[in-house]
Amino acid sequence: MQIAFTVPIGLVVVVAMLSGRGELFFLASMVIVGAHYLPFFLVYGMRMFAYLAAALVVPGIVFLVWVRVPFALSGWVSGAVLVVFAFLLRRAVGSLDANGPLPAH
DSSP states (O other), X not given: OHHHHHHHHHHHHHHHHHTTOXXXXXXXXXXXXXXXXXXXXXXXXXXXXXXXHHHHHHHHHHHHHTOOOOTTHHHHHHHHHHHHHHHHHHHHHHHHHHTOSOOOO
C-alpha cells in the first residue's frame, strides 16, 4: 500500500513540471525524494522512513500549493531534513545493533 501512495504523490510533481516553471524544481525534487522513502518503510519496517517521507512530502506539497517560498528555500529545507534524519536513522540502527540480531521470520 505504501508503494501505491508514491503514484499520486508523483502526479503532483508531474503537474508542477508541466507548467514549465523552473522555480518549482526544488519543490518537485523534495516531493519525489520524500515519496521514494515510503517503500523503505515497508521493506525495512522502520517507522523512521515514514517520518522522513512525511517530513519531505508534506512541506513540499504545502510550499507548492499554499505557501509561496523563495526558489532555493525548499532545497535548503530538504537538505536540512536529510541531514537531521541521517543522524536519527544512524541512532536507530545503532540501537538495533546493540539489541543483537533481528529475529528470523
